[in-house]
Each structure stands twice: as C-alpha cells, then as structure tokens.
Amino acid sequence: MIRYVPVGDSALCIRVGDEFSEESAEIVRQLLLAVEDNNYSYVTDLLPSYNELTVFFNPAEINYEELVQQLRAFNTSGSGNVKHRPRSFEVPVCYGGNLGPDLPLVAEAKKMSEERVVDLHSEAKYTIAAMGFTPGFCYLSGLDKKLFMPRMSRPRKAVAAGAVGIASDQSGIYPLSSPGGWRWIGTTPLRLFSAGSANPFLFSTGDQIVFKGIEKQEFDEIKEAVKAGNFIVNYCKTESPE
Numbered sequence: 001m002i003r004y005v006p007v008g009d010s011a012l013c014i015r016v017g018d019e020f021s022e023e024s025a026e027i028v029r030q031l032l033l034a035v036e037d038n039n040y041s042y043v044t045d046l047l048p049s050y051n052e053l054t055v056f057f058n059p060a061e062i063n064y065e066e067l068v069q070q071l072r073a074f075n076t077s078g079s080g081n082v083k084h085r086p087r088s089f090e091v092p093v094c095y096g097g098n099l100g101p102d103l104p105l106v107a108e109a110k111k112m113s114e115e116r117v118v119d120l121h122s123e124a125k126y127t128i129a130a131m132g133f134t135p136g137f138c139y140l141s142g143l144d145k146k147l148f149m150p151r152m153s154r155p156r157k158a159v160a161a162g163a164v165g166i167a168s169d170q171s172g173i174y175p176l177s178s179p180g181g182w183r184w185i186g187t188t189p190l191r192l193f194s195a196g197s198a199n200p201f202l203f204s205t206g207d208q209i210v211f212k213g214i215e216k217q218e219f220d221e222i223k224e225a226v227k228a229g230n231f232i233v234n235y236c237k238t239e240s241p242e
Contacts, residue, residue: 004068007054012064014053014071024051025129025141029206048205049130088208088236093164094219095186102183106149106166120144121185122211126171128203136175136193136201143171155181162188189223190233210236
C-alpha cells in the first residue's frame with residue numbers, strides 16, 4: 001500500500017507499507033529512479049529511506065495535490081515506465097585485529113568462532129536500504145539473523161573510515177572517521193565519499209553489495225591504489241554495470 005503524506009508546505013512523503021521489507025525498498029528505489037529520469041523542474045530534492053521517499057518541491061510551481069496526481073501516474077510497482085536493475089558490487093573487507101576490534105566480542109556473544117562470524121557476514125547479499133548519519137554511510141539490510149547484535153551501550157569516540165559494523169538487524173559501512181556505536185568487525189579500504197567530486201558517493205540507495213574477506217597485505221595494496229585513483233570497484237560476477 002502506497003500512501004502520500006504532506007511534510008510541511010514544500011515536501012511530501014511517499015510511504016510504501018508500514019515497515020521495511022526488501023519489496024518496499026525496491027519500490028522506493030524504482031520510484032526514486034523514475035522521478036529522477038523524468039527530471040521534473042519543480043522537484044528540488046529527493047530523500048530515499050527504508051520504506052519511504054520524501055520528495056521536496058517548489059510550491060510556486062506545483063501544489064501538493066497536483067504533485068500527488070503526477071506521482072500516482074507511476075504504477076504500483078514503483079517503476080513507472082522505466083525499469084532499472086540494481087547495481088551489485090563486491091566490497092573487500094579485512095576482518096578482525098585492529099581493523100575489526102569487535103570481531104572476538106561478536107564471536108563470543110554468538111558462541112561461534114571468529115571464522116564462522118566472517119563466513120556468515122560475507123556470505124550474505126546486502127541491499128543499501130538507506131544512506132545518512134554521515135555522508136555516504138550505508139545502512140545494509142540482509143544481515144544473517146545469527147549475527148543480530150545490539151548497539152554498544154557506550155559508543156566509541158572515533159571509528160575509522162571504512163569500518164564495517166553490525167547493529168541490531170543491519171550491517172553498515174562508515175565512510176568517514178566519526179563516533180559510532182556499531183559492532184566494528186572489519187574495515188574496507190574503499191573510499192565511500194569523496195567531497196568535491198562530481199559524483200561524491202561510491203554507492204547509492206538500492207545498490208546491492210557482497211563482502212569479500214581479504215588479508216591485511218591486500219588491504220594495504222588496495223588502500224594505496226584507491227589513494228592513487230587506480231582502483232576500480234568490482235561488480236559482482238553475476239552482475240554487469242547498467
């Protein structure tokens with residue numbers, strides 16, 4: 001069920017169902033891409049999240065009722081007359097040690113080996129359900145239920161850029177060094193956010209990713225290649241770029 005909810009006098013929220021699901025996330029993604037593809041002059045910004053898409057608009061050009069009518073033209077699959085296949089990426093991660101200090105804690109809490117935690121985390125396929133908190137932070141759905149963990153009761157003052165964590169039923173990637181309360185189990189050498197770039201975000205809401213475990217030496221090599229601008233993120237083997 002898709003609902004349209006006014007947010008002040010210059011925004012509306014398209015709400016897909018009452019809670020997050022893979023299906024609602026895909027509908028939100030297709031709505032987002034369809035609105036972007038139509039390039040409406042009166043749409044000033046778009047904010048996708050779990051099961052919602054907030055559309056900011058210029059009330060001098062269109063009012064709320066007219067915009068709702070326009071958006072209803074897209075069919076209930078959310079795709080309108082445009083269909084996009086999600087991009088799917090392979091994200092290298094070095095687990096444990098200084099790059100994943102909470103891995104032993106998670107293993108102990110779940111009564112399994114660190115290797116098993118890594119296997120479960122890296123075998124899952126994730127969808128970027130939302131982005132925020134810091135520029136480019138990825139909230140990932142798809143975490144194996146065996147790894148669900150509460151947030152830390154006392155967040156760290158600083159988590160490294162690229163940190164991969166677990167919180168509740170999600171995994172996530174920190175794009176910048178910042179305070180954080182997620183269980184930090186690994187780190188990716190990729191750069192998720194590049195201020196000043198024409199395309200500052202490496203990933204987008206709706207993209208799918210899988211994690212690939214790597215050793216410290218490979219981590220260092222990729223990090224240097226990223227810094228030099230010589231590293232290209234791999235698409236998953238079963239996918240191809242749009």
